[in-house]
Amino acid sequence: xxxxxxxxxxxxxxxxxxxxxxxxxxxxxxxxxxxxxxxxxxxxxxxxxxxxxxxxxxxxxxxxxxxxxxxxxxxxxxxxxxxxxxxxxxxxxxxxxxxxxxxxxxxxxxxxxxxxxxxxxxxxxxxxxxxxxxxxxxxxxxxxxxxxxxxxx
Amino acid sequence: xxxxxxxxxxxxxxxxxxxxxxxxxxxxxxxxxxxxxxxxxxxxxxxxxxxxxxxxxxxxxxxxxxxxxxxxxxxxxxxxxxxxxxxxxxxxxxxxxxxxxxxxxxxxxxxxxxxxxxxxxxxxxxxxxxxxxxxxxxxxxxxxxxxxxxxxxxxxxxxxxxxxxxxxxxxxxxxxxxxxxxxxxxxxxxxxxxxxxxxxxxxxxxxxxxxxxxxxxxxxxxxxxxxxxxxxxxxxxxxxxxxxxxxxxxxxxxxxxxxxxxxxxxxxxxxxxxxxxxxxxxxxxxxxxxxxxxxxxxxxxxxxxxxxxxxxxxxxxxxxxxxxxxxxxxxxxxxxxxxxxxxxxxxxxxxxxxxxxxxxxxxxxxxxxxxxxxxxxxxxxxxxxxxxxxxxxxxxxxxxxxxxxxxxxxxxxxxxxxxxxxxxxxxxxxxxxxxxxxxxxxxxxxxxxxxxxxxxxxxxxxxxxxxxxxxxxxxxxxxxxxxxxxxxxxxxxxxxxxxxxxxxxxxxxxxxxxxxxxxxxxxxxxxxxxxxxxxxxxxxxxxxxxxxxxxxxxxxxxxxxxxxxxxxxxxxxxxxxxxxxxxxxxxxxxxxxxxxxxxxxxxxxxxxxxxxxxxxxxxxxxxxxxxxxxxxxxxxxxxxxxxxxxxxxxxxxxxxxxxxxxxxxxxxxxxxxxxxxxxxxxxxxx
Numbered sequence: 104x105x106x107x108x109x110x111x112x113x114x115x116x117x118x119x120x121x122x123x124x125x126x127x128x129x130x131x132x133x134x135x136x137x138x139x140x141x142x143x144x145x146x147x148x149x150x151x152x153x154x155x156x157x158x159x160x161x162x163x164x165x166x167x168x169x170x171x172x173x174x175x176x177x178x179x180x181x182x183x184x185x186x187x188x189x190x191x192x193x194x195x196x197x198x199x200x201x202x203x204x205x206x207x208x209x210x211x212x213x214x215x216x217x218x219x220x221x222x223x224x225x226x227x228x229x230x231x232x233x234x235x236x237x238x239x240x241x242x243x244x245x246x247x248x249x250x251x252x253x254x255x256x
Numbered sequence: 257x258x259x260x261x262x263x264x265x266x267x268x269x270x271x272x273x274x275x276x277x278x279x280x281x282x283x284x285x286x287x288x289x290x291x292x293x294x295x296x297x298x299x300x301x302x303x304x305x306x307x308x309x310x311x312x313x314x315x316x317x318x319x320x321x322x323x324x325x326x327x328x329x330x331x332x333x334x335x336x337x338x339x340x341x342x343x344x345x346x347x348x349x350x351x352x353x354x355x356x357x358x359x360x361x362x363x364x365x366x367x368x369x370x371x372x373x374x375x376x377x378x379x380x381x382x383x384x385x386x387x388x389x390x391x392x393x394x395x396x397x398x399x400x401x402x403x404x405x406x407x408x409x410x411x412x413x414x415x416x417x418x419x420x421x422x423x424x425x426x427x428x429x430x431x432x433x434x435x436x437x438x439x440x441x442x443x444x445x446x447x448x449x450x451x452x453x454x455x456x457x458x459x460x461x462x463x464x465x466x467x468x469x470x471x472x473x474x475x476x477x478x479x480x481x482x483x484x485x486x487x488x489x490x491x492x493x494x495x496x497x498x499x500x501x502x503x504x505x506x507x508x509x510x511x512x513x514x515x516x517x518x519x520x521x522x523x524x525x526x527x528x529x530x531x532x533x534x535x536x537x538x539x540x541x542x543x544x545x546x547x548x549x550x551x552x553x554x555x556x557x558x559x560x561x562x563x564x565x566x567x568x569x570x571x572x573x574x575x576x577x578x579x580x581x582x583x584x585x586x587x588x589x590x591x592x593x594x595x596x597x598x599x600x601x602x603x604x605x606x607x608x609x610x611x612x613x614x615x616x617x618x619x620x621x622x623x624x625x626x627x628x629x630x631x632x633x634x635x636x637x638x639x640x641x642x643x644x645x646x647x648x649x650x651x652x653x654x655x656x657x658x659x660x661x662x663x664x665x666x667x668x669x670x671x672x673x674x675x676x677x678x679x680x681x682x683x684x685x686x687x688x689x690x691x692x693x694x695x696x697x698x699x700x701x702x703x704x705x706x707x708x709x710x711x712x713x714x715x716x717x718x719x720x721x722x723x724x725x726x727x728x729x730x731x732x733x734x735x736x737x738x739x740x741x742x743x744x745x746x747x748x749x750x751x752x753x754x755x756x757x758x759x760x761x762x763x764x765x766x767x768x769x770x771x772x773x774x775x776x777x778x779x780x781x782x783x784x785x786x787x788x789x790x791x792x793x794x795x796x797x798x799x800x801x802x803x804x805x806x807x808x809x810x811x812x813x814x815x816x817x818x819x820x821x822x823x824x825x826x827x828x829x830x831x832x833x834x835x836x837x838x839x840x841x842x843x844x845x846x847x848x849x850x851x852x853x854x855x856x857x858x859x860x861x862x863x864x865x866x867x868x869x870x871x872x873x874x875x876x877x878x879x880x881x882x883x884x885x886x887x888x889x890x891x892x893x894x895x896x897x898x899x900x901x902x903x904x905x906x907x908x909x910x911x912x913x914x915x916x917x918x919x920x921x922x923x924x925x926x927x928x929x930x931x932x933x934x935x936x937x938x939x940x941x942x
Contacts, residue, residue, distance in 0.1 A: 109625070119366070119413055121921075123918070123921060129797065132326075132328075133328060135355065135356055136328060136352075136355040136356070138355070138360055139326070139354060139355025139356060139359040139360050140355060140359070142332075142360075143360060144360055144362070145361075147357070147358055147359075147360075147361040147366045147367050147369075148366075149358055149919055150370070150377065151352070151374075151375055152377065152914065152918065153327075153915050154893065154909060154914070155841060155891055155893050155906070155908075155909055156892040156893060156894065157890055158859075158892045158893055158894030158897060159892065159894065159896060159897050159909055160904060161897040161914075162896055162898075164915075164918060165913060167915060167918045167919070168918050168921065169430045169767065171918060171919060171921055172921075173921070179823070184772075184777075185777045187797055187798075187859040187892075188861055188862075188890055188892035188894070189775050189862075189891040189895050190859075190861040190894075191893075192863065194894045194897075195894075195897075196858050196900075198897070207611065208893045235540030
């Protein structure tokens with residue numbers, strides 16, 4: 104594991120959790136904006152990729168992110184019933200439920216994949232989610248298992 | 257080769273304080289494909305925008321990344337600027353380094369690094385942006401107003417006066433809403449019906465207004481500018497065109513003991529009835545649940561006495577289609593029920609106050625009916641139990657409102673004012689009586705409002721007691737009200753003849769079904785949500801749908817009317833153009849690879865995807881593929897993420913763009929930013 108860690112360029116001292124968040128334009132993105140306008144503070148480990156709706160989220164995006172070195176992936180959209188596009192988040196939830204089983208089967212640690220509903224008014228929830236997620240990933244350390252899995256083929 | 261321009265904004269100190277903008281610009285300049293990168297104090301200012309325009313001309317830029325605030329703030333500004341410089345606005349994107357970076361992190365290396373990465377994500381995206389052309393959508397210049405209370409009436413009249421057709425749908429047999437039930441209005445004590453009924457008549461006779469009473473919205477299809485609405489006209493059992501409104505049927509109807517909805521149970525009505533004398537339209541309706549003919553198959557008295565032959569027992573529900581461009585939702589409120597069985601089963605009633613079990617414990621709207629000149633007592637304030645004038649009346653405020661244990665945290669806003677009004681109306685009619693008010697706070701903000709409450713206390717002698725009531729019980733003719741006066745610290749016991757509960761304002765029960773049909777969002781109480789609480793208070797997040805009145809939250813009449821006029825003018829603004837432009841973020845199908853599995857058709861929430869047949873010249877079917885109607889597509893991208901064969905993509909968020917963004921995030925086994933490191937080392941060495 105140590106070697107893998109070195110190979111991935113993540114030595115313990117410099118390592119910082121790398122978190123990718125796929126968030127919908129209408130609720131969670133705006134919620135994160137609200138966290139900003141309210142000057143709340145959270146760890147700078149998250150990189151946001153904006154999608155119009157969680158319905159646009161393709162589980163392969165998550166795989167790609169892990170492949171590119173992400174230690175955790177967050178998908179967040181509007182609350183059920185609040186989707187800007189009426190039902191995109193339901194589709195995302197269904198897809199995620201199925202895909203989750205596949206990931207578990209493959210041996211991916213499901214605590215590295217978070218799914219949440221954060222509305223445009225929930226700046227605090229965004230801050231809380233990112234803070235807790237960053238801490239969870241920090242405790243878990245770099246996602247070397249995924250790299251090992253790739254090496255095994 | 258892309259020539260991307262990157263513009264880093266300091267936003268005064270807002271970004272510059274925590275992010276080293278000059279370094280971000282320098283690092284951005286070294287990203288492959290970036291032809292120009294700079295930073296500036298205020299990118300959105302005139303000189304800032306000129307700087308972008310000049311760079312486009314000087315460097316022949318093919319894409320722009322403005323790294324500043326949230327795109328929700330200034331994307332439009334910058335897209336307009338680049339358009340003025342002659343390039344397609346959709347080649348410009350924003351990297352959000354303010355809300356998502358500088359405002360939420362401390363000034364340190366990690367924050368600047370994050371800013372650089374956010375810029376890099378966007379640069380990689382913009383490299384793959386293609387020019388897009390806004391979708392043109394035809395505008396149907398007709399409006400639908402749902403709800404015929406004062407807000408709906410105002411919105412309908414304003415739009416109709418603006419020269420456009422309005423469809424007004426009201427679920428009750430008459431327009432008027434709750435305002436028609438009120439006796440007087442605060443703070444002027446204007447007679448409510450005197451100011452409302454002329455407007456009701458206007459609505460009924462306006463050449464531009466098509467009125468559907470006793471009707472409900474059944475289905476809503478389409479999108480802004482092109483809604484297709486199905487309206488259910490409930491069977492009235494009376495031919496509204498033949499009927500003259502003479503009221504003979506009402507007089508002769510043998511079924512006379514049905515509690516009147518309009519008088520809130522304080523008076524009875526017949527099975528065939530006109531809800532109140534000033535109703536618009538002044539046409540009766542048969543309440544089939546109570547009509548003897550519909551219950552037992554015999555009677556038909558109303559048909560026999562009707563001189564116009566208008567009674568029609570065979571009438572059935574009718575469905576009509578209307579095409580509209582804008583919708584105003586004005587569905588109003590209902591009072592929180594304090595009875596044991598209310599319309600809100602999930603909310604507990606105030607069983608302890610005895611509402612619904614004791615006739616002398618009533619709610620605010622019932623008191624309005626008692627005080628109204630057209631009410632069951634002709635305006636005399638009399639106890640419902642024995643018809644005697646009450647010598648002492650206790651008013652309880654905040655019943656339900658601001659009550660965490662009832663799961664209602666909001667203030668109903670109007671109760672402080674109408675309770676003050678009630679005490680005045682009572683004192684003006686029962687001069688020797690005493691009005692007691694139990695209150696938590698007196699909230700009387702508004703023009704001439706506080707003066708009005710002072711008048712109730714100082715001139716009309718209402719006794720205000722700060723505290724809550726623990727129990728009400730009957731002792732012979734009197735109701736004993738036990739409470740606390742928290743200002744004197746004493747326990748209070750009042751012998752009352754009548755108790756009036758100022759119950760919370762709640763959305764209409766079951767209104768979420770309508771909101772779901774409209775595709776608009778609502779909060780936990782089922783109040784409809786506005787697009788922005790401060791700056792877009794009358795619009796829904798769903799384009800083309802506007803809000804007016806209490807369906808959005810508790811309001812008094814002037815506020816509801818103001819919001820209704822606001823909603824009407826929003827609709828009129830839309831109608832001032834023949835067609836509207838929509839964002840070209842729409843799905844596209846690759847017909848060469850589509851395998852006709854129709855998964856996209858299944859998941860599309862807007863029914864924007866249809867099955868298309870490709871035929872050769874002889875008309876033989878070659879292939880069936882999915883086809884997107886760009887004017888129906890709203891760009892959620894669910895189809896793109898669902899497609900099996902990767903044949904559907906979403907303009908503006910293509911797979912290529914999103915994968916490039918992900919790829920740009922990090923590269924395993926190599927340093928992410930040689931340029932940043934070199935910079936840092938250079939600094940250390942220097």
